[in-house]
Amino acid sequence: METSISNKDKKTFVRWFLKRFDLKRRECVWILNYIIGDDDLLNHVHFVEDAHYCPRAIVISTTESNGIPFRFYKGNIMTADAEKSFHDLRMNNEEAMYIQLNFPKQPPTEQYLAVLEENPFMPSYMQISSEDKQVAQKMLSKSVYEFQHSKLLQQIDAALDNGDKEQFFELTAALQQLEAELAQS
Structure with missing residues (x-):
């Protein structure tokens, strides 16, 4: 999946996000910092909603949200083990990674909207025509x-x-x- 969102915009957003919110799991801060520190990996990162439909995804939640603290999805595997996702990020930085961030989004901020992409794996019955x-x-x-x-x-x-x-x-x-x-x- 090609994206028109620059790595600079993604880095700006993640830094804004990390300054603004506390995460439910501290490992998530390490993961996000690792991602923005690797431009090759960042090229393949996409911020989406409903990431659990994607073949390779991470879901991260802030303390202010009701979402699950952390989930990593790859194929049919789902885990709450952040180390497994970190290892996968290091070993497979050429594969697309979809990230869902659960945080208060009402109203949506321009920082978030600047990096949010449409989820290409969303089932058609859930898409709005x-x-x-x-x-x-x-x-x-x-x-x-x-x-x-x-x-x-x-x-x-x-x-x-x-x-x-x-x-x-x-x-x-x-x-x-x-x-x-x-x-x-």
């Missing part, structure tokens, strides 16, 4: 419009009740702008 994304976006836009429209109507009614002409004109202009934006989309 572009059509589904468009439908969801339309539903969200409609919901936001309806909320804003309703709120403006309430505020216009309140301005009329209070006899506030200036507020009334400002709100009706805002309502017209909102309706014009809807017509353009």
